[in-house]
Each structure stands twice: as structure tokens, then as C-alpha cells.
Amino acid sequence: MKYKSVLTAAVLAAAFGVVAPADSWARPAAKGAPALAPLPDVNIPYTKFVLPNGLTVIVHEDRKAPIVAVNVWYHVGSKDEPQGRTGFAHLFEHLMFNGSENADEDWFKALEQVGATDLNGTTNTDRTNYFQNVPTAALDQVLWLEADRMGRLLGAVTQAKLDEQRGVVQNEKREGDNEPYAVAWDLITTNTYRQDHPYGHTVIGSMEDLDAAKLEDVHAWFKKYYGPANATLVLAGDISPAEARKKVEAYFGDLPSGPPVPRQTAWPAKRTGEQRATAQDRVPQPRLYKVWNVPEAGAADTDYLALLSDVLASDKSARLYERFVLKEQTATSVSAYVSEGELGSTFGIVVTVKPGGDIDAVEKAVDAELAKLLKEGPTEAELARIKTSRVDGFIRGVERIGGFGGKSDLLAQSQVFHGSPDAWKQSLNRYRGASVADLKAAGNRWLTDGVFSLQITPFTARETGSAAAPPRPAVGQIAAPVFDSYQRAKLTNGVDVVFARRTAVPTIDLTLIMPTTSSSRTGLAGMTLDMMDEGTATRDTIAISREQTELGAQISTTGGMLYNYASLSALAPRLEPSLDLFVDILRNPAFREADIDRLKKLRIASLKQSRQQPNAMANRVLFPRVYGVDHPYGRLITEQTIDALNRDALTAYHQQWIKPQGATLVVVGDTTLEQILPLLEKRFGTWTAAPPPARAEIPPAAPKPGVYLIDKPGAVQSVLTAAFPMAPRVEAEQPATEVMNNTFGGAFVSRLNMNLREDKHWSYGAFSFVNGSIGPRAFVASTSVQTDKTGPSLVEMKKEFADIVGSRPVTASELAKSQDDLVRSLPGFWETASAVSSSLGQIVTLGLPADHFTTYPKRVRDVTAAEATAAARKAIHPDQAVWVIVGDRAKIEKEVRAAGLGSVTVVDADGNPVP
Template identity: 45%
Template sequence: MRPSMLLALLLAMPMPVPPAAAQSAVDIPIPDIPYTKFVLKNGLTVLVHEDHKSPVVAVNTWYHVGSKNEKPGKTGFAHLFEHLMFSGSANFDKTFLSALEGIGASDLNGTTNKDRTNYFETVPASMLDYALFAESDRMGHLLGALDQKKLDLQRGVVQNEKRQRENQPYGVVEQIVTGNTWPANHPYSWTTIGAMEDLDAASMKDVTDWFRGNYGPGNVVLVLAGDLTPAQAREKVEKYYGDIPPGPPVARQRAWIAKRSGTHRGSVQDRVPQTRIYRVWNVPGADTPEEALLDLAAHVLGGSKTSRLYQRLVVKEQLATSAFSSDDSSEIAGQFGVNLTARPGADAARMERIADEELRVLMKTGPREDELRRAKTAILAQYARVVERVGGFGGKSDMLARCMTFTADPDCYKTYLKRIQAATPAMVKQAMLAWLGDGDYVLQVDPFPAGLAPTLTTLDRSKGPPPGHPEKLHLPPMQSAQLSNGLKVVLAERHAAPVVNLSMMIDAGFASDSHALPGLASLTLRMLEEGTRTRSSLQIGTELEALGASFGAATNLDGAFVNMNVLAPTLPRALGLYAELVLDPSFPQADFERLQRDRIAAIAREKTVPRAMALRVLPGLLYGKDHAYGLPLSGTGTEAAVARMTRADLVRYHQAWFKPGNATLLVVGDTSMAALKPLLEKAFAGWRQGAAPSKNVAQVAQPDKTVIYLIDRPGALQSDIVGAQLAPPRNTPDAVALNLLNDVFGGTFSSRLNMKLREDKHWSYGAGSSLVAARGQRILFSGSPVQTDQTAPALRELVREYADIASARPITQLELKAAQDNETLGLPGAFETIAQLSNGYATILQYGLPEDYYDTYTDKVLGLGAAALNALAARTMLPKQQLWIVVGDMRKVEADVRGLGLGEVRKIDADGNLLP
């Protein structure tokens, strides 16, 4: 269909009219993040932001060096150095992640992209000196501890990370798109992770030269945000950073958009269940006028469920299971992309053709005023929520650091948001015509056929600062009330940001699924937003965007959750929509059929991802397939069961389980019970009482012997090894001790499993263990993706680690202290945002924990000794009764795994069925 004909058709179609409340624009002010700026004599730029709501400080360090500063033949250096910076420095010769975990750091990591390398952690205020000492030491004294052993170890870790990425479905895409969209000598023409051969060739001289040339304080922005004053910050920064030499001047790249002409196509086959099409244009980068306009264009075209691509391809034509667009802005250029995932069996060429039609119609007419208003509201609302967090991705320190690094103006986000506010349909149209009318690259991925000067003073670094101390929590108290229909309401007030989080907690979950229809609970919850008694799916999405609100429904083993995050000024307007979404879903037949097909496709995708493959079959093997918990851990069910479902099944499920007496409404944020309760009485007046069904979560026995299950994934670049057993429920008296035990075993970076497989053997990018929360017996499982040729040795080491922690190698006082520090020192940073608070209170309510559970958690943790943990390990960890699942290329690993003689070996398919 020609664009002009499509436009005529669209204009002839009646457009849904949102409720009147959503028509008016929401007045969302541009956030202000006050800061104090100073520059040390060595060139280090420092920004300080005060936020005293929680006793934590975010430390955010941005080095203005990324993969674009590399040269062909020496790619991957920036990312490799990100890893090396975690491996210890001359006066802080410790594994950085382990050491910072040990002082309670949250939002702790480092990342590298094309333009910068950043390191960030949010630490208890009492631990700020420790963090600054560590950060400054690796900035100024890294090379004193760098040796060939560390280089070889981290080189192996990075190469395993590369293998792990490429072992995922669609993992080949990044390399192909990068190489085909930028000129050969462009700084963005190689991936950040680099080439294997370049990593292999990296010498000690290469990496030391790279460090000396790029990591001096004159090339760094440091942001401190949180519970401190500018005077305190300046004193500490001068103390720890002042004597570091500035480093040489660093060359800066100018904008190089590399706009292309014509259409270029590529295709590749991968082990994926669905055809996916990527379409990419080179466009202007960050902090340009065009960025804001193209961001708005991306939102209107494919940024939400109300977008043109989603409505046309997913809802109306039902050719795709997902369709979205984005504008990815980097420092010297950007890329605008469209991503289309075809429904299995659908005509991918027609899907692509219709997406192009939608793009061209939008370029011809520009967005409608209502579309543009919703896109603006969505972007402004996202930034309004930034003020909740001091650290991590997208927090206040991150915003200031990015702006200062790339524009020398910490307030550059305000310029961006003013451009968003000022944009008109004509401006968006012009930007699209200028940049998206020509020069695209299309990649189709198909499934394989079925088959400055230093300060003169110096710091004595022979010993670090004294350690800080755990900060006890004093969370806002939970207030309780009951509506006239019996619905329990729990409110926790916090007024630091104009945000309110609503969570309707239903006592249901995967355990409420019948054995005949696994996946019914999660599909019912997924369909709540597809239509109500008075609103269509498009009207719901339109109204949410107009209110600056977000909505989501989720399920876990024991519960269902209907969540809405709203801005406080829009709460009264939003509650009517929220109540209707909870109480009056219409489950439209056409949308049910579409989501039914989407769910079947999603299950097929899960059965191609190594870890997901293991976790789908694990519960059935451990609990038994007839147990309430014996369903795939994703909750999606099985293809056969989903195919059998009807709309009536969803209606019956909702009517049976959604009862006010079977629910609790948790509200957290900027409101009060006096203001809230009348609004809730009105919104939920129509919800009638009634009895809900009961669930039967039976006790089961542990495995009586070691059994190893093998799942073949031909061509896999890695093997994923999962070990599992049963553990006591979430509310067991041993719950706190179990958390500590898991920390020592595999729950932290410094755990035994990760240290063995990543840091010692460097066979894996990362290994760990987790406890799955449940009211009944929980799953304790370990997950270890390892390189294929080390599958059997890795499994042997894992078995040894289980035996060691059970009895052979008891937990030491040092390990206990590290786990205690990890559990207590990071608590303040875990309750910074409204969403984090809501999750914490939801845990208390769902599992029947004491109201002061988190306020008293620190004392409980510090009261445990090594003897208690070792006794718990002896009766909980079962090395001779482990269930193991190995997902990998069985042609390469099966014989070696069998040769270990660890126990009975059984081959199963991706549904857990035994194979000959």
C-alpha cells in the first residue's frame, strides 16, 4: 500500500477518544539538581549534591574515555581496563567489587561505552572515606599492582563475557550492525567489547600506555551526591585525590554523524525462534537540537503500547510480537533504530513493509498534537522521577556526571527538557525528513531451518581510612486501614519526591494455576491492561501517558501484583483508572488471541536461552510436575496449556481470585491516609466481598541422590550449569542465617563460587547462587555459565564447593564478617526510592514477616556467629542429593560429564521429558 493510500485510510478511521481527564496536559516541572562545583589543581572536576533523606552517599566517577578512543587492532582496551580497574591497586590491592560489597555498597558497578568509562557505588555515609580512598588509589596508583597474572585473568573474564553475550539468541547482531553502519575508520565502527584477537594480543606495555594516556584526573568528573556538605566533600577529595598527577592532555573527537545514503541490507541465521528485523539510521548525537526531536519521534513511532508501530503491527495486523523504535544518542553521533520481531509463521516482509508505511506517514504529516503531548509527558515524567535516587544508572549523580563530562554544563539535562517542551509537530516532522528519509541499514535475523598540576601535599597510603559502621534503618511506619468492603490498605508515607506507588497484592500466584492450565495466572495479569469495561487498550495507554503514570502487573510463586506508579498531583485522577484496571478487565477476545500467540512465542524464546531452559524444567524435576510449585519458574506455562486456554478461563480466574478479602492494597509515597482513604472508598466502592479458593503447597522430600540432567543446545558457545535443592520457606526462623550462608556460597561477587570459577579459574564471566522466595519450600540454586571445553572440570569444582561448605571447609570468621557487612552496610541504599520501599513492604506483607523486619535486620545479622552458620550449612546444604542441569552442546560435553561419575545422568528435552 502506498503511503498516501495508507494516510487516507488512517484519517478515515475513527480515533478513540480518551476520557476527559486525560485530555489536559500534565504540568510536570523540569527537575532541579543543585550542585556545588570545584576543580582541583590537577584538573579533577568535582560536583557535590546534597540529599539528606538517607545516610548514604553516591560516588560516581566518569573517565572521558571509551572505545572510540581506541585504534583498529587495539580494540576492547577501554572495556578491558574497566575490568582491570576492579582488580586492585598499589595501596588497595583487593578485588574492588568484593571490598566495596563488604562495606555495604549498593548500585555498585562499572560500565564502558563508546564515549566514557564510569564507576559508581552508593555507600553508607560512614564509609565514604573508605570508598574515596579506594577510588583515588585506582585512579592514581593502579599500575603499582598490575601484573601479567591480573592481565591474563581479566582478559579471560572479558572473553567469557563476550562468549556469554554471543551465546544468547540474536547475540550476533551487535557485531554485524556495528560493522555495517559506520565507515571503516569511524571511532564507532567496532564494538565496545572488542575483537578476540585484539584482546589476545594485548600486552602489558599496551595496557600501561593506555592507562597513562587516559586515566589522569584532568580527564575525570567525580560527583558526590547524598548525605554530606560541599565543605566536607572538598576536604575529603583534596585529601585523597589532590596529590595525583594530572595526566597528559587527551584529544577530543568532533561530531562525525557519517550519514549514509541508499538502503543496504544484510541477513543472518541464528538459533532463534522468531525472525527479527533491525533497521538503523545514523543521526546526530547527544546534546544536539535534533536529539530531542528524534527522541519524540521514536516515542510516537514505537515507544509505547499506544505507538503507531505497536498498534498497527502487534494489535491490528498481528504480524509481530514486539515492535519498537528508539533514538540511541552517543557523543559524536547517534543511531535511530526500529526493531521488529515477527510472530512465528507471519510474513516478515509484509511486517517490514507496513512498518515502513507507518514511518513514511509519520514523516509526511508529523505527529498529532495528542501524540506529541503524550510523548512529552512520558519523557518529562521519567526525569521527574530522577530526584528519588542519588546513585546508580539514571540517578542524580549520573545525570550531573554525564552532563559535565560531555558538555561542561552540569545542567545540560535542562536544555534537553526545554527542547522537549518546545517541540512542535512541524519540528519533529522536519527532523524525521532530514535524517530518516534515506540512508538505512536493514538486518534480518532468521531462525536456522528446523533444526593540569598535582597538589603539593601527599597522602600516606600505607593504611586506609578506618572502617565505618552499619547504619540502622528507620523506615516510615506502616499505617493500616480497612475499606468498607473489607480491603486492607497499608500506607507508608515518604514525601521526598512527588511520586506515589500503588500495589494491589492478591494472594494467588503461579501456585494458583491448575495443573491443566499452567501459565493462566500470569496471562490473566498480563491482560489486565488490554481493556476494561469502559476503556480500550489504546485508551488505557493514552490515559497513562497523559497522566505521566506507569502500570504493570506481575506474578510470583505465591502472589499477583497490580502496580501503578503515579505523580502525586495526578493521583486522584489516576485512581479511577487504576481501580477499573483491577476490577473490570474485559479480556477482549481479539487481544486474548493475540497475547495467546505472543505467549506461545515467548515460551519458544525461553526454550532457546540457556539459563531460561534450565529454570523452566527445574521446578518440575525438584517438586514434581503435579506440585503447586512444579511449573516453569518464569510462570509462562507450557505451549500446549496456553494453546488450550480460552477467554472464559481468564474471566473465571479473575472472578475467583480477585476478592477484597484476598487482597491488600499497599500504597507508598507522597500522600496521607486522611487524603487517601476517601479516594479509595470511592474508587473501590463496587468491589464486592466473597471467598477466594485456597492453595495447597505440599511439603516434598529432598532428592534422594545426585542426578545430572543434560539438555542439548547444538552449537552453544558455553555450557550453563545449574545446581539445585530445596531450602526452608522465606519466613523460616533461619531466613536471616540463610541469607548469610548464600552470600558466602554464591550470593555476592566475593562468594566462593564466583571466586573459584571467575577469579581463580577464569572459566566463567560470573557464577552465583540464589534463593527463590516462597511461602513453602524454596529453591536454592546455583548458576554457572562456563566455556564449553571446561564444562566437566567446572561441574567437578561446583560439586566440591557444595561439599566444602556443607562440612569439609567450614565458613570462617572472615567470610562471616564479609557476609554480615554485605547484608547490613548496604541496607540504607536498598530503600532509597519509592519503588524500593514498596518492594520491601510487599515482602513483609506477602511472607508474614514482622513489621519491623528491616529496622531490626542489622541486629539480627550481627547477632549470628560462624558456628550457627556452619550448623545451618551442615543440615541445609546437601552435596550428595543435588539435582544438576547442564545446558550445552552435548556432542562436545556429554562424554566428559558422564565420565565424572558423579551420579545418574539423564538426557531430557526442553520440556523436561526424558529422552532415550
């Protein structure tokens, strides 16, 4: 469960449905170049009806997969909280997951058993929503569950549950507060809105108000805001409107409406003058925030300001990024956004200044750039480019029926905030018709006065009652998951092609998978691949970024230990020019010295940031201790290894490993194999090179068990991570390993999470996973807990490890739950083209049989409880654990040593022993 208070520009673009008609926004051709095809049209047909009790229901039929998105929005958020009860809306959201009168069990337990995916709930200033994608056969039961908690919740809410979820939420708050720069959001909230404004406090609230929440507050809140008349239900997916109406009337029709809810009208709270604040935090770099209050979501100026934010910082060719990160290199990151709200929105600029940089000088330059933009407006080319970018983001977002930014989310948001499921079209029309003058005028109305400026600088001081419920429906026969059929082909130069057709959205995803081997120079593969889209023989960094945005293409290159990946996601009508750009990046990287120097500085800055981020600190120490400091999987990237990289090394690596021999192209999207093969042959088939060297054998791990404690002064939580070396993957044993992990910590309703989060409420979440795929692996379990529960949490983790390999092996019920979760969730995981591409990539990189995903469900179902327990005993050896603990040493060291985990060594964020 998450609280959402600030949305990025990318999320907002998806949320507000930037769609272009088929005949619009074709970019004029450069002289001598062919015109780009028009952007594709996208529509979201729907049926809307309202029950007599006021429940608004929206249905969108999408038969591409046997799943249905169930998305319930309640029109209540933190803005509705009474004084002294900040954070209550979010706390109540958590309580809604703890069972209702006729289903008094954890929501995740019920939903994971039926294979739900995209399962969560969120709260922001204006609404609370609950969502999940479920197999069609489970829809009746999920609707019954949603109706039961909408109409029959209070009888199941006890003081014990309130205390439990209060603890969970407080640990969620601590987890957020433990992150670098976290202090900024409280300061921005309290300085941009007065205390009497509905937005004058954070969504998650204060610790004191959370402590003050009483059971009678829960009852009053539920009765006031959680009736059907204040709710919108969206069903999207494998269902017709007629089927939906019949089911919804059966399960929700008898619920009482609830009282009328008063609504606050728009209140943008525009400020005058300049307000400033400074703060220190344990961060390696200064950061600048500039924030203005602007109109509410749906206002014309808000849409124009969203486009204006893209002009400033949407890609590498955007004004702030190009100046401060690329050219002057005075910053390592920049962003600009509009965070939209029902009553008012905020326009923000965030600049992370380079280590040791002059934040005052950067702020002065940012002000100058903004003033210039407001005086002159954007260029026509800039405006055309950002329009394309927003259309592209929307097209990709609406491939999904559920989750953040999916179709059900968009329909619900449009209805709840604007009164119609297709209200997003109003913003669309403004984007389509926006002119340079529109953006300039909106900017001058809202961004020339009333700024709040915040500077965060490094802290360097030394320290020491309703109608009876109908019977709970059984889950129907859930259809066996069916993986996409796919075809294979081969280009004339030997490149293998794996193709699957997907037509839900007009996009085509390509991934070129190239085998490699570990490099003796740490970070060489990653740096080489990162540099490839920084410039080619004929294009520089800005040109590549600009062209991607104009095309609506997304290109990424990623260097790995065993495989390198180059990916293109293109709009189908613009595939050919997108392919041309992709191939140029692959084959002709320039590796310019200036770009190498700039990227090295950015990587060093990112490295310094990671030494302040608790989970990153833990990982930097963990894996060198699990595999060995000289092992390919354990080598540590440092300033020295980054500095050692040079143009000769990058060029040599590219010539040696970025080549078609041994490579595979995975293609998924809206085309056919017959259509795309000639296009691939033209661009890849003529690419020849000498075969790559043989891959070096991966050595076994050389672990160093023990306890490694990293001091993070002032931390309000401790990160606890334990890892155990594992043998390489054996395919016949893999299903048992996955069932075991799901039982132990791989699902919400797993032993570790239920212990530390739900039973003890010491943590916001605890989880486990298997790290690595080829060669030696590791079983890893991790959590963040409140500082004063560090010792007891370590004891509980130690107990859970001992139990599953000893006195409490995997039970029959746990086995069945994990099998259901792993198998029934597959259709939801395979909903998008990118997910199918990822699964096909696994077949390639792991050398799996062609029918691996077809036979996978049966192999999981065939696992026995004894086999799952045996998998645990192969993975977990308590006496061989590597423990890494990050927290306030002064407060936790004594209890860490008393936990009986082994010898304790205090180390820095690079694993070096310290006194």
C-alpha cells in the same frame, strides 16, 4: 562490570533529564472531563569546582538516606582504542577493580564489607565510569580507594591480573554471543560505520585483539587517559559541598594531572543509499533491524528524533505496536530508539516477526508507516503524550542518587559530554518547545536515506608514579539501618492499608496484594492478570495504554502462585484520575475474545523464544525436576496449556480471586495517610464480594535428582545449574540461611564467584540464591562457563558444595564479611519508594512481625559461623542435587558424564528425554 553500547529510549529519557516546569504540559481536558494537573517541577541543584590538577568535582546534597553516591567518569571509551586493540577500554575497566598499589585487593571485597549498593563499572564508546552508593561513614575510605586507583594503579597490575581479567572479559563476550540474535550487533556496527571510524568496532572488541593486549598497553593507556584532568567525580547524597571539597582535596589533590587528551569532534557519518544484510541464527522467529546514522548527543535533531522514536514504539498506542502487534498481529514485539553517542548517534527500529511470518511483508509495511510519519508528522495528541511520558520517566529516575540514570549519573554525563552539569536542560527546552514540524523536519533530514536493513531469520539446517598516598582512612561508625516508619489502617470493606510516607519525588506507589492459590490449569493466574489491562468495559487496549501515558501513570498486574499483585505508580498531582483508571482495570476487565487470542499468540511466541535462551532453557527443566512435574511450583507452561485457556476460565478466575476480601493495599509516596484514605475509600471501600476460597495446602516437593543435559548446538558457553530441595522457611533460621548464601554465592566476593570468575576466569559470574518463600524451597547455584571448561567447572562446583558442608565450613572472617554486607547495605536498598513498598509487601505476604526489618540487623549480627554452616548443611545435600546443563552436546557430553555427578539424561528444552 558491563559494557554499554546501545541505550534504549527509556534510558536515554532518564539520562537527558526530561523535566517540566510546574506550569507546563497540562493536557487539555476532553469534553466534560476535568483538566489534568500540570506535571511537577524537578530540579537538581549542584555545586561544581575544579581542583588545580584538573579534576572536576560536582556535589549534589540529598539527605533522604545516610548514603552517598560516588560516581567517577573518565572521558575515554572504545572510540579511543588504537588499531588492533579493540575491547581494550572495557578490559582496562575490569583491571581497575583488581586493586591498586596501597589497596591490593579486589574492589568488591572492600566495598561489600561497608555495605555498598549500586556497585559497578561500565564502558561505552565514549566514557568509562565507576560508581557505588556507600554509607556516609564509609565515604572517606571509598574516596581514598578511588584516589588510589586513579593515581597509583600500575604498581599493582601484574601479568597474572591481566591474564585473569582477559579471561573474564572473553567469557563476558561469549555469554553475550550465546544469546539469540547476538549476531545482529556485530553486523550493525560493522555495516553502519567504516572501519576507520572511531565507532567502527564493538565496545567489547574481538577475541584476537583481547588476546593481543600486553602489559605495556595497560601502562600506556592508564598514563594517557586516567589522570584527574580527564576525570569527573560526582558526589550525591548525604554530604554538603563544603564537606565534599575538604575530602576531595585531601585524597585527590596531590595526584598529577595526566597529559592533555586530544578530542575527536562530532562525526555522525551520515550514509547514503540503502545497504542490506541477512543472517541466520538459532532463533524461533525472524527479526528485522533498520538503522540510520544520525547526529551526536545534544544536537537539536537528535532530541527531535528521540521524540519521533517514541511516536513509533513507546507504548501500546504507538504506531508500530498498535499496527503490527495489536491489530495485524504480524509481529510479537517492536521497538524504536535513538542510541546517543558523543560523535554520532543511531536511530533504530527493531521488529520481531511472528513465528513463520513474512519478514519481507513486515519490512515493507514498516517502511510505509515510517514514510507516512515523515510525510505528515505526528499528531498534536501524539506529541503531547510522548512529552508526558519522558517527563514521567525522568521524575522516577532522579529519585535515586546513583546507579544508571540516577542524579549522579545525569550530572556526570552532562558535564563530560556537554561541559556543564546542567546541560540536560538544553534538551529539556527542546522537548518542551518541540513542534510537529520540528519532528517532521528532523525525520526527513536523517531517515529518508542511508538506512542499513538487517534480517535475522531462523537457522533450520540439521546438525550433528605519583605522590605518596595518604594513610588509608578507617571506616567510621556506620549508623544502624533504620526502616521507614509506617502506619496501618482499614477500609470499610476490610481491605488493610499499609502506608509509608516518602517525599523525595512527587510520586505515589500503590500495590494491591490479593491472596490466591495454585490453579489446576497452568498459567491461568498469569494469563488472567495479564489480560486485565488489555481492555475494560469502557476502554480498549489502546485507550488504556494511551491514558496511562497521558497521565504519567504506570500500571501493572501480575498473577502468582500464592498472591496476585496489581500496582499503580502515579504522579502525585494526577493521583485521582490515575486511581480511576487503576480501579477500572481491576474491577471491569472485558476479556474480549480477540484480545485473548492475541495474547495467547504472544505468549506462545515468547515460549518459543525461551526454548532458545540458555538460562530459560535450564529453568524450564530445573524446577519440574526439583519440585515434581505435577507440583504447583514445577508445572511447565506449554503451547497446550496456553491454548487451553479461554474466556470462561479467565472470567471465573477473576471473579474468584480478584477481590478485596483478604487483600492489602501497600501505599508509599508523597502524601499522608489522612490525605489518601478518603481517595482509597471512595474507590476501594465500596468494592464487595464473597470471600475467596481457602488456599490449598502446598504439597512437599517430589525431586528427581540427577544430571539433565540439554543440547544447544553451536553454543560457545555452557550453562551449569545445580539445585537442592529445601524445607519451608523457618523465620528463626532465615538470617543464618542468608549469611550462608552470601558466603557461598550471593555476593561478588563469594566462594563460587571468586573460584570460577576471579581465580579460574572460566566464567563472567557465578551465583547462588534460595528460590521460593512459602512452602518447599530450593537452593540454586548457577553459572555460564566457556565450553572447553565445562567439565572442570562442574568438578569445582561439586567441590564447593562438598567443602561448605564438610571440610571447609563458614569461617569467622566470611561470617563477618557477610554480616557487614547484609546489614550495611540496607539503607542503600531502601533508597526508593518502590524498594520500601517491596519490603512492606514481604511483611504482608510472609506474615512477618511488624518490627521485622527493625530487628533484622541484630538477628543477622547474632548468627554464628556454626549456625551459618548448619544452614548450609540443611540446604546442600550433594547426593540430592538436580543438575541442569545447557551446551553443545557434541563438545561437552563426555566430560559431563565423567564429572561424577550422577546419572545423565539428555533432554529437550521441555525436559523430555531424547536419544
